[in-house]
Amino acid sequence: MPSRPRFSFSTLRGFQQPELSRKLNQVIKNENAAIGAHEKAGRERVSIASQLSDWGEWTEDEAVADISDKVGVLMSEIGEQEDTFAGYLEEYRIVLKQIRDTENSVQPSRDHRAKIADEIQKLKWKEPHSHKIDILEQELVRAEAQSLVAEAQLTNVTRSKLKEALDIHTAAVIERSEKQTLLARHARRLLNSLDDTPVVPGDSPREYDQGSITRQILEDAENDLRAWESTTVPIHT
């Protein structure tokens, strides 16, 4: 081996992702952006809900005020569910990182084996009768054994953690969806309490009498949300 320092691929190590985890790192990075987008969507939804309620009150139309306020309550909860969803995605992302970390930890044992095999080839070409070849070949057997273990570990971790990660992700999609559906269905019931039969100019405004009905709808929504239970079939491992 040349003793003077030379340019080699290994001098770039530390400046770039090891090849082994580069692809999964891309997923992990973009998942961060996706999570941020869901968080933002949730935040905006919560703030729009309260602005809608404000606007409704300001119209001085009792019917519009009541409906926009109560739809606002449900819309705000839809936003909270979006935020909870982002939290679950973060959990899933952490499990992906465990696969990535295992990929990274396997890299040195691959490198080590490749380096010894490389040295043997060089030596066979330069000093075909060197006794160092036998020693290196014994070392290669040990490196291969270590590598076999590392690769098996990688396979096991990858499969079980991928399953775990996607279990969390898909269960989160379902939970968010079912809860938001439930809230939106109650919001639609509220809309039926808004009478939009045209008023005639100068008519005295019809009295708004839906307050107790809409209060009951909000209570129903709250109870349904509290009673929600996951119906997802567990993933078997």
Place this chain on the structure above:
Amino acid sequence: MPSRPRFSFSTLRGFQQPELSRKLNQVIKNENAAIGAHEKAGRERVSIASQLSDWGEWTEDEAVADISDKVGVLMSEIGEQEDTFAGYLEEYRIVLKQIRDTENSVQPSRDHRAKIADEIQKLKWKEPHSHKIDILEQELVRAEAQSLVAEAQLTNVTRSKLKEALDIHTAAVIERSEKQTLLARHARRLLNSLDDTPVVPGDSPREYDQGSITRQILEDAENDLRAWESTTVPIHT
């Protein structure tokens, strides 16, 4: 009325939203940000899906490759549904703008009536016996009649368009949720085809035999998505 130019509230007109539509404009503006967040979430989801599939292929583990590819297909469709949802929110936002535009169009008739009433007050103080007072009072009656019509129009448009807007919004929440639930449930079926029983170092890899099962799951998902029908109860008007 003083004839020299003076600072007044009306000189700011055009530089700021008329008070009447300010609150709804805030909702419309933030809704734009919320829509953008859902679009971004959808885009990221689609691109992560293809990166996940790439990564899986690169692991050279046939089981991981197949599952990550097929989960990727469903995940990508989940992203498309997020984008479709953003499109519906844009439709809902356009209906909110119709309320906002009506609010704005009512402003001049309110201003006009207020201006005449104001002039009458001033004239009564400055020239209590002016015959112009009678003329202005007749004008005020006409302005009040016009204003009554405008306010009735505003009430009618606000109620019916609010109902229409929230009908679109809530139906969109439900459609996205039901379709994403459907896709996530099939994704969970795929996960059950990934055997994560630990492998022992040096074992020959178990043959992957789930390909026809996972292909069938994708087909089921496609059929279910195509057969999806809205079960939302129409809003009565």
